[in-house]
Amino acid sequence: MAKHYQVSVVGVTISAEQQKMAQQRCADLDVTILLQDYRDLHESFDRIVSVGMFEHVGPKNYATYFDVVDRNLKTRRSFPAAYHRFEKNRS
Incomplete structure (x- = not known):
């Protein structure tokens, strides 16, 4: 970028x-x-892009993750996030 x-x-x-x-x-x-740690970030940004992070946060921490994004965005904007979907091992 x-x-x-x-x-x-x-x-x-x-x-x-x-x-x-x-x-x-x-x-x-x-x-x-x-x-x-991303949770300790207290800066304002025009845009936030998350790449390869969401899948590591885990469902129990999704609310905190999005709270941090909301807190650090200067204004309400779109938030692109790229993540990988991992299938459970079925063997």
């Missing part, structure tokens, strides 16, 4: 390894990768 749309991007991860890799890949872009 930072490369194609000339926007500032903030990423959030709890993995130091992911943070390091993302920082290396985005070294020449206006991208900040925070090492923290």
Whole structure:
């Protein structure tokens, strides 16, 4: 997004390894990768995009997940979220 749309991007991860890799890949872009729990994020954003996160939150934490999104969006906007659906092992 930072490369194609000339926007500032903030990423959030709890993995130091992911943070390091993302920082290396985005070294020449206006991208900040925070090492923290998404629930501790208290910043306002014009847009929030969630990729590969929802399936890890789990149903019991969906309300908190969406509360954090709502709290951090500057205004009511659409919220794109990409997730993978995992089938239960049937063997």
